[in-house]
Amino acid sequence: MEKILIVGCKKTMDDLCIACSRCMVGFNRKVGEFSRYEGKDTELIGILNCGDCPGAGIVNRLVQIHLWNKPLDEKITKVHIANCLLDNCPHKEALIAKIKNKAGVEVIEGTHPFAPQSIFA
Numbered sequence: 001m002e003k004i005l006i007v008g009c010k011k012t013m014d015d016l017c018i019a020c021s022r023c024m025v026g027f028n029r030k031v032g033e034f035s036r037y038e039g040k041d042t043e044l045i046g047i048l049n050c051g052d053c054p055g056a057g058i059v060n061r062l063v064q065i066h067l068w069n070k071p072l073d074e075k076i077t078k079v080h081i082a083n084c085l086l087d088n089c090p091h092k093e094a095l096i097a098k099i100k101n102k103a104g105v106e107v108i109e110g111t112h113p114f115a116p117q118s119i120f121a
């Protein structure tokens with residue numbers, strides 16, 4: 001069973017990107033970077049924000065969600081970096097490096113495939 005944690009941008013999540021629903025729909029439909037889970041038992045454990053600029057708290061936040069889920073016997077097996085963070089964050093290189101360095105599980109860059117191709121067309 002894969003247990004997925006999505007990490008995204010605090011300044012975007014549930015604000016510019018309402019309800020983080022594109023990541024959730026992408027996960028439910030197993031499309032975009034979630035297509036790798038097609039036909040596999042997979043659950044979404046959480047959608048975690050980076051902790052705000054410049055993302056200095058990300059490692060502590062990963063520890064927090066791990067401890068938060070431990071009594072529930074839930075263990076994250078994959079981390080996905082959300083598109084909001086990949087597309088917009090000026091600190092993303094350092095942030096993603098910290099996550100990859102400390103997560104201890106595979107870290108996948110990307111989530112849903114629903115970015116609009118154009119605004120007015």
Ligand code: SF4
Binds near residue numbers: 052055
């Ligand atoms: S550190 Fe990056 S991901 Fe986090 S709020 Fe700032 S811009 Fe968004």
